[in-house]
Amino acid sequence: MTMDMKPTGLPHAAAGTEQYLSFLLGGEEYGVDIKKVQEIKGWDTVTRVPYSPAYVLGVINLRGSIVPVIDLRLRFSLEKVPHDATTVIIVVHVPGDRGERTVGMVVDAVADVYDVANANILPPPESLGAVEKVFVRGLANQDGKMLILIDVDGLVVSSVDGASQAAA
């Protein structure tokens, strides 16, 4: 046994590298910190909740918990498409004011898992397209493709808590 032997089979390759789950949304590839992801589940019946903005599709039953579902296409003001076989709900957990909060995000499809070195993450550009700046943590160049890294906490907070309370 030599000292320079590298541990193999561990999810984290090296320090300063984070793993991201990438998903597709209108042809763009987004990445979310894999530690935030609880599970990926198929499309489920969503119950609409009154007074919610359009991008909050409603709530689903996740093994007995009531979990809100955000349609990221609508959230990012992308064109609405019918849900198909590849449509999935990425269930993430984020800190909330009552402890951990579980939220589902509807995306076109999940793509891959990448190791992204923190050093390779660029800050979000000054001008952003459909995506509001608060949700973008940074951009990463991965195998020649651009990966948009999402700040899940900011996204959920602005989508759920900031959701307009039309009638009260």
Added chain:
Amino acid sequence: MTLDLEMEEIIKVFFEESFECLDAMESGLLTLDTTADRETINTIFRAAHSIKGGAGTFGFMEIAEFTHSVETLLDEMRNGMRAVTPDAVQVLLQSVDVIREMTQSAQAKQPILTVGADALNGELARILAQKNVVAAAPITDTAALPAAAAPVPPKSAPQAPGNVAVTSISGWRIHFVPELTLFETCNDPMRIFAELAGLGRLDVTAHTDRIPPLPTLDATHCYLSWTLVLHGAIEQARVIEVFDWVETVSKISYEPIYLAPDAGVPSAVGAGAAAPVAARPAAAAEPAAAPAAPLVVAKAGSDAGSIRVATEKVDALINLVGELVITQSMLGRFAEKYDPEDLESLRRGLIQLARNTRELQESVMQIRMLPIGFSFNRFPRLVHDLSRKLGKKVELKLCGENTELDKTVLEKIGDPLVHLVRNALDHGMELPDKRLAAGKSETGTLELNAFHEGGSIIIEVKDDGAGLNKARILAKARERGLVEPDEQLSDEQIYNLIFVAGFSTADTVSDLSGRGVGMDVVRRNINDLGGHVQIFSNEGVGSTIRIRLPLTLAILEGQVLRVGKEIYVASLVSIIETVQPTREHLSSVAGRSELFKHRDSYLPIIRLHDLFDIEPDTRDIAKGLLVVVESDGRRVSILVDELLAQQQVVIKSLETNFKHVPGLAGATIHGDGTVALILDIPGLIHNFLERQSGRIELAA
């Protein structure tokens, strides 16, 4: 190590019991305020004594020592040697707080701070030094007093300052802390104790807190120390004599115990005293056998989520589980061999299973139900302290303490109630002279009342104070721009202004209330629990704040409703009836408010499809169904398309992962796994009527 685990269990019990004793002391002391009853003082004394004993045993010397000083004062009161003055009671109450704090730190495995105890020790000493003694003697059934004062050498009584030579000595408490090298001087504590036992009855408590972990333990050292209680009127010199040989190698303190006239302690010498002596110090010979440390690691706060359940509730549960097992084995037969002939008995089995399940569910819910007295208990003390501080005279009445409600609700209602009680005392209740001037009795009454009504529990905080000053609230609201200058408000609307965040009419901000935070928090907390607050007030006569809360947060008897494609659940208890309206019963006011004539009253109609923006089957009221619902005595009718099943639903929170949605009390899960939302009927009515703001004469 099982020993450690056992120890841990025992210490846990000690903490539990100590807190119970402290509660007993507190409630006892509070009644002393009015009547100094001998039995009560005895109870308080016994409670203090238990804590002291336990604390000493487990090595919490700080607690034991401080409790001892408290006990000294209580002992004198108990023996009628000291009058029960409000001053003394106040100090004792503070002492209870200090002991509680110390015990809590001990429980949390934190160092026990003696700052509070030191301060109060001074107070206690001051009271003990007062030569009041029985002058006032308000204690009923006062026992005969000791006439003779025993000769006490002045250098004695090191821990009971000032109170020397008043009473005769009934014994000695000796703290004997030998140096580690005690055995090297050829001294044997056993012999000393045996000699002491020859003087009088001896109780020995060994302290094991100095014993080091086994690897560092030196078997030739004496790690033990002792607290010895020698009963009998024995001269100090004779006691000191016994310790002559070890005086140089140990720390010894002698503390006199004063005579308790009714204690019946025999001053006769050495009656049957050898037994306890022989038993206890035996540990000294083999110190390694003693637990390594009195404090074994336990998770702090591990009891946070525990619940105490009456045995009969558990028994009922066990019976039900027994029945369930029988049903299960009966149904299990069908899995092995199914014969179509058995269909009838299969059906019977399933019915039985359904019944068992339901009963089981009810019994389990029962376990979570606790009497509200747990929450009311803190109020005698709070009211006592506050009224003292404010210079007001208040009598607290508690009613319906046995009313049961869900543990979660109970825990969350505590703080709002404290707020309301504080407010009532600070703002509502007048000073004694003002009350007299207003023709009321000098002492105000504050009433806390709890009772069941339908599927809810009602808690009322009622005072006979000044009541809410409507004019002042309105003026303040106008000043702050909350209300338009020419806007007319109903009484209820005015009262509800006090729930607005930051609203306060108090001219002076006290440390109790007046900062305008509080009432909004109270309302929010209660709304979070699915409850509602209502205020009734009569200027000059008093106010009542009425809180309505659901009995349980977990299960709801629900009526499933359909509007268009959406399914909602309404609480069955709030539904009066459902009717298919005929056109002649429908009318409208000013072309906008729709009314339904229900019996002798006109009810506003809430179109659920409009409210929740749903595409309904029909917008024609006459083709739909009107569900008449009631909350807080107010009725409205809700338009829906269809009534579906009635069923028990399990309430799930929308807020855990999402947020509060107006008009919804939560969500539930259907048999097919989909989510249905639960209507918050009181909230719906409230919001609807607020928007209609008094345009409709309500059917009460």
